[in-house]
Amino acid sequence: MKLNCKMIVALLMVCGVVYGDGDARVIELEMMDEMTMPRIDGVIEDDEGWKDCEWQDGFWVYQENVTVDQKKKVGKEGMWEKTKYKVGFDESYVFVGVKCDEAFVEKMKAAKTARDGEINVDDCVEVMLGKPGRAGEYYHFIVNSLGTVFDDYRVQGGHMGNKSWDCAGLKMASRVGEDWWSVEMAIPFASLGISDAGVVIKGEDLDLVFNVGRERYASGQWEVSSSSKLDRFLDASRYSTIRLKDFDAERFNLKWARDIEISRRWSPSYVLGESDEACVWSGMIELMRDYKKPQREVWCRKVGDEEWQPGSHADKSGNAWWVNASADKDDRLMEIEVREYETGFVLWRKLVEVEGGGGKPFEFVWVKDRFYADEKGDTLSWVLKNQVDGKYDMDSEKWSVEVEVEVDGGEPWILSKQKNAWKTYSQKKLRAEMMGWSKILLHGKLLYDGKVIETDERVVQRLISDDGVVRLKDGLVYVDGQRFYPFGWFSVEEKDWGKAKEMGCNTLMIYSLAMDEPEEQNRKLDKLAAMGMKVVIYPYPERWMLSEARHQALLNEEERAGIRELVERVKDHEAILGWYIGDEPELKAGLVERFKQVNALIREVDPKHPTILVNNSTAGIADYAECADILMPDPYPFFLKKGSNRFGIDVMKRLLEVAILEQGKMLGERSVWVTPQGFSMADFGNSDNREPNEVELRNMFYQSISLGAAGQIWWAWRYGKKYPEMMGAMAKIGEEYKQIKWVLEDEDVKFEKVYGEGYVGCRFMKRGRAVLDVLVNLKDEVNVVHGRQMRAMGVWAVLEGRQLKSN
Missing domain, CATH: 2.60.40.1190 (Immunoglobulin-like)
Structure with a gap:
C-alpha cells in the first residue's frame, strides 16, 4: 500500500x-x-x-x-x-x-x-x-x-x-x-x-x-x-x-500481572573469586492471560550486546517468563522485548534498570530500624536479600546465612541461621535480658562451607520517649506524641514568616537554610521555634550535591560526610519537622539507589525525623517509593486563561491514589502528603496560564484532605505572593484550616473516605457523631453529588452542622 x-x-x-x-x-x-x-x-x-x-x-x-x-x-x-x-x-x-x-x-x-x-x-x-x-x-x-x-x-x-x-x-x-x-x-x-x-x-x-x-x-x-x-x-x-x-x-496493548523487577544475581564462582565471570541479571515478566491474542514470548539482552537471550517459562500458564543475561558488575540496563511467538513481531520493548546499587550481592533491603517509646522492642524484623545464585557451579547445601546482633556494644551473638537462604523475611525475638537496649547493630553474613563471603550491617535504634520525635503512625503525623497536621508553603522569605503564620501556616519548606552558615542556621531555627513553626529542609549542605550529575551518581564520601555533619548538628532542634531529600528526581534521571542511600544515612543519624520526597508523575512515584518515609506528589492542574485547566483538577486524585497505593506496599511507618499548586505557570514562560482562583484553591485544599493526605505544603510563596487576589483567597482558606484543625489533629476522630463518579469527599466521626463532612466536585461543570447541586469544582464543607462556605 x-x-x-x-x-x-x-x-x-x-x-x-x-x-x-x-x-x-x-x-x-x-x-x-x-x-x-x-x-x-x-x-x-x-x-x-x-x-x-x-x-x-x-x-x-x-x-x-x-x-x-x-x-x-x-x-x-x-x-x-x-x-x-x-x-x-x-x-x-x-x-x-x-x-x-x-x-x-x-x-x-x-x-x-x-x-x-x-x-x-x-x-x-x-x-x-x-x-x-x-x-x-x-x-x-x-x-x-x-x-x-x-x-x-x-x-x-x-x-x-x-x-x-x-x-x-x-x-x-x-x-x-x-x-x-x-x-x-x-x-x-x-x-x-x-x-x-x-x-x-x-x-x-x-x-x-x-x-x-x-x-x-x-x-x-x-x-x-x-x-x-x-x-x-x-x-x-x-x-x-x-x-x-x-x-x-490494540495489538500493542499488553496487560501486566505484576511490576517488572530485574535484580542482580552472582554466580558463586564469581563471588568466591575463582574466576572473573560477570554477574547475571535475573527477573520475571508476567502478563495477564489473553486468549484473544497470539501466543507471546520474551527476549532480553544487556544494552550493547548483539545477541538476544530467550526468556524461560516460569509457570505452566505460558504468561510468565524468567529472563537472565550476563552483565558486568557496574552495568545497569537490560533491554527486554515481548514478541508474538509465531511472527516474532515486537509488541513491547523497554530498557529496564537493574535493582541494587553498586553491585552488592548480599544486603539488607529493609530493616525495622526504629522502635518508638510505646513499642516493646522485643522482636527484630528484616528482609535480607542474597543474590548469589546457588543453582550454578557450587554445592548449594554449603551456603548459609547468619544474622548476629550486637546489643549496646556488647558481645555479638547469633540471632538467626538458615541454610541455602535467598531472599528472606525474618522476625526474631531478643533474649529477655536484652529488653533494656537502646542501640543494636544487625550484622548479616553470607557463608560458604563456614567461610564468610559477604556481609552487610544495619543500625537499629530505640527511642526512649516521644520528645522531639516526629512519627508517622498509621500514615498520620505525630510530633512529641501529639497529632499534627502540616499546613504551609515552600519558599517563604524570612520577612514573610509572620504573615504566613497569620494565614494558618505551621510548616515551611526553606530550600536555602541547609546551605547557610551554622550560626545563621541556628538563628533562623530559633526564630521559627519561637514562632511555633516547623520547618522542612534539605540534608545537603552544598548546592553542587543537587546537580543533575550528582543525581545520577551514588553518594561519594564527601557527600556522606557533609550530610552526616549537617543532620547530626541540627537534628535535635525543635523546629525541624523532616528532611527533604529530593525534588522531582525523575526529571534529572536521578538514580533510585542514590536516594535510598540518602534515606538510609539520615535514618541512621537521625531516627527522630522522617525523610520526604516530591514526585510529579505516577511513574516517578512508583520508581522512588522506597526512597523516603513520606511521598509528597505535586499534582499541578496548570490553570489556563482561556478555559479551566490543562490536566483536570482531579490530577490530584490520580497522583495521590498512586502514592497511597505505593506506600501501602512498603514495610514500616509511611505517610503521604501533597504539594498543591499555589502559583501561575505564566511565571515560567507559559503565557496562556494563570494563577488558581478561590474556588480552585479551595477545591485542592479539601480534595487533599478527602483523599487522605496527612499534610499539605503549597508551592510556592515566592511566586504566589505576586498575585494578591490569590493570596487573599489562601488567607480565607487558612481561616477555614484553623477552624477544622482540631478535627484533623484529634486522636479520637475517625476518618472515612467518600467517593463516586466525578467527586470525592470525607466524613470525620467522633464517638459516633459526624463532626466534619466534605464533598468536592471534580468536574469542570455543575454536578449533582448526594442530591446537592454543586458548581464546577465546588466544595461543600460542614463543621458540626455549620456550613463553612458555599461554592
Whole structure:
C-alpha cells in the first residue's frame, strides 16, 4: 500500500482542546508499503522508501508570526535556511526524515557526542511525538549532525521532562552534504508506552501530536524554527497532529500481572573469586492471560550486546517468563522485548534498570530500624536479600546465612541461621535480658562451607520517649506524641514568616537554610521555634550535591560526610519537622539507589525525623517509593486563561491514589502528603496560564484532605505572593484550616473516605457523631453529588452542622 500524505490546514482538535488559528496541521497518513521501508542511513531523497511521501515545509520562526521563507527574504544572506520533512509509518515504526538547507556547513556547531547531553547547543533537529492515548504527554528527540541523540519523555503539556527514558529500539542516522544536512529516524511503537496504565486509545485511527523543530547556529546567530507555530517550544497544545489511518494500537496493548523487577544475581564462582565471570541479571515478566491474542514470548539482552537471550517459562500458564543475561558488575540496563511467538513481531520493548546499587550481592533491603517509646522492642524484623545464585557451579547445601546482633556494644551473638537462604523475611525475638537496649547493630553474613563471603550491617535504634520525635503512625503525623497536621508553603522569605503564620501556616519548606552558615542556621531555627513553626529542609549542605550529575551518581564520601555533619548538628532542634531529600528526581534521571542511600544515612543519624520526597508523575512515584518515609506528589492542574485547566483538577486524585497505593506496599511507618499548586505557570514562560482562583484553591485544599493526605505544603510563596487576589483567597482558606484543625489533629476522630463518579469527599466521626463532612466536585461543570447541586469544582464543607462556605 502506498503512502498518502494529505495536508489539512483546518480547525484542529488536539488532546480534546480546539484551536482554530489556521496554522495547525493535521497530516493524514496511510500505512507504508512494508516491502520498501526507508533505509535509515541519513539519505532521504534517493531512498525508494520515501518516494511516495510528500515533503512538508512552511516552518515558522519561533515566537514570531512569520514563516522562515518570509524571514529569509528580508534577512541577511545566509540567514534562516529552509527546513522540510517527511513522515510515515508501518506496522512497527513511525518514520521521520528531516532535511536542512545549510549555506555554511563548515560553520555548523557539532561538538556533543554523549547521549542525553546538551545537544541543543549544537546545530540540531528536534522531533516531538505524542504518547498514544495520553493527553499532554509526548516523547522528545534531539539529534545533531554527528548523530548524537537526546531523548526524553515529557509530561504536563511539555513543562516537565524525564531524561531517564530512552527509546529502546530507536533507529537513527544523520548525513552532511555540501549545502545540506539531514536526519532520519525510525521510532518503534513498541517503545511508546501503549501498554502503560491509564492509556486509552479509541477509534480505528491513531492521532499523535507532532512537531519538527530546528536550532541553527551556523549563521552566527541562534535561529529557532518549527513546523508548528509556537510561543513556547515545548508546549504540546500548539503542535500539529499526524493521523495514522487504520492503525492497530490494540495489538500493542499488553496487560501486566505484576511490576517488572530485574535484580542482580552472582554466580558463586564469581563471588568466591575463582574466576572473573560477570554477574547475571535475573527477573520475571508476567502478563495477564489473553486468549484473544497470539501466543507471546520474551527476549532480553544487556544494552550493547548483539545477541538476544530467550526468556524461560516460569509457570505452566505460558504468561510468565524468567529472563537472565550476563552483565558486568557496574552495568545497569537490560533491554527486554515481548514478541508474538509465531511472527516474532515486537509488541513491547523497554530498557529496564537493574535493582541494587553498586553491585552488592548480599544486603539488607529493609530493616525495622526504629522502635518508638510505646513499642516493646522485643522482636527484630528484616528482609535480607542474597543474590548469589546457588543453582550454578557450587554445592548449594554449603551456603548459609547468619544474622548476629550486637546489643549496646556488647558481645555479638547469633540471632538467626538458615541454610541455602535467598531472599528472606525474618522476625526474631531478643533474649529477655536484652529488653533494656537502646542501640543494636544487625550484622548479616553470607557463608560458604563456614567461610564468610559477604556481609552487610544495619543500625537499629530505640527511642526512649516521644520528645522531639516526629512519627508517622498509621500514615498520620505525630510530633512529641501529639497529632499534627502540616499546613504551609515552600519558599517563604524570612520577612514573610509572620504573615504566613497569620494565614494558618505551621510548616515551611526553606530550600536555602541547609546551605547557610551554622550560626545563621541556628538563628533562623530559633526564630521559627519561637514562632511555633516547623520547618522542612534539605540534608545537603552544598548546592553542587543537587546537580543533575550528582543525581545520577551514588553518594561519594564527601557527600556522606557533609550530610552526616549537617543532620547530626541540627537534628535535635525543635523546629525541624523532616528532611527533604529530593525534588522531582525523575526529571534529572536521578538514580533510585542514590536516594535510598540518602534515606538510609539520615535514618541512621537521625531516627527522630522522617525523610520526604516530591514526585510529579505516577511513574516517578512508583520508581522512588522506597526512597523516603513520606511521598509528597505535586499534582499541578496548570490553570489556563482561556478555559479551566490543562490536566483536570482531579490530577490530584490520580497522583495521590498512586502514592497511597505505593506506600501501602512498603514495610514500616509511611505517610503521604501533597504539594498543591499555589502559583501561575505564566511565571515560567507559559503565557496562556494563570494563577488558581478561590474556588480552585479551595477545591485542592479539601480534595487533599478527602483523599487522605496527612499534610499539605503549597508551592510556592515566592511566586504566589505576586498575585494578591490569590493570596487573599489562601488567607480565607487558612481561616477555614484553623477552624477544622482540631478535627484533623484529634486522636479520637475517625476518618472515612467518600467517593463516586466525578467527586470525592470525607466524613470525620467522633464517638459516633459526624463532626466534619466534605464533598468536592471534580468536574469542570455543575454536578449533582448526594442530591446537592454543586458548581464546577465546588466544595461543600460542614463543621458540626455549620456550613463553612458555599461554592
